[in-house]
Amino acid sequence: MKPTVFIQANDRQMLGARISAHSYRRNARDPGAFDVQIIDIREHPRLLQRGQTVLRDGHIREWEPDDLQSFTPLRFYPPQAMGFEGLAVVTDPDIFGVGDVGELFERDLAGKAIWAVPRPDHNQRDDYIATSVMLLDCAKLKHWQFDKELDDLFAHRFDYIDWIELKREDPATIGLLEPEWNDFDRLSPQTKLLHTTKRRTQPWKTGLPVDYTLRESGWFDSVRRLRRRRYEQHPDRRQEALVYSLLADMLDTGEITRQELAEEMAANHIRHDSPELIDRYRGWRLLDAVA
Secondary structure (H helix, E strand, C coil), X not given: CCXXXXXXXXXXXXXXXXXXXXXXXXXXXXXXXXXXXXXXXXHCHHHHCCCCEEEECCEEEECCCCCCCCXXXXXXXXXXXXXXXCEEEEECCCEEECCCHHHHHHCCCCCCCEEEEECCCHXXXXXXXXXXXXXXXXXXXXXXXXXXXXXXXXXXXXXXXXXXXXXXXXXXXXXXXXXXXXXXXXXXXXXXXXXXXXXXXXXXXXXXXXXXXXXXXXXXXXXXXXXXXXXXXCCCHHHHHXXXXXXXXXXXXXXXXXXXXXXXXXXXXXXXXXXHHHHHHCCXXXXXXXX
């Protein structure tokens, strides 16, 4: 089976996923060497059911099908989708190829089942593993039976955080990727995969009403919510330029139509000045910006 890049998505992040898929193909040395598939949450209705709860960080919380990141459990679906054979890469929909994602499939896996980027001290955990990008040897992950995992998740048989952070896996089966394979809001000449991970500054949503769950807690929670009711400008305009140069490519080649773009703007999935930004950044390249 051909190696495959899987991108998780829901309605709110589908356009981001499509831009992501385009970036992987555009920047690959050999785009025919691997497939790219978007995993649409609508194909997994269990994740869209209301009234379910999960155990998250020791607390029972309501499952929110409409949350901006409701697709996250789909990170564990690719091995099953691959028939537990071959190699897969799974990424979030707000990750964009700057380098060649195909290089991951050429790595020596050294017998490891999972490769991901460590992120020490994130979420106050010194052993945090970022599963937003994973290289997977599917034959070694037969225990990732996705439907059963969802049954166990909603039955509170394990903690969501332990699942997402790979705490349920044998550490000996996990290899560590270099930071450039999941570069968190940092765009440099070394970046391979750019992750616009700070939701409030995702460059294609600047100025739109916030549509994700604010998890701040404490007496000042209401103040934070008032301040963060709209997406903010990303501090690095080059990341805005990257996203919109990709979108310009898609529009020029017919991969997305102006009607689809208008519908995404009407749904507040993308900022309303997108046509102007597409024209501004058409043909932009990172090397030109760095030079």
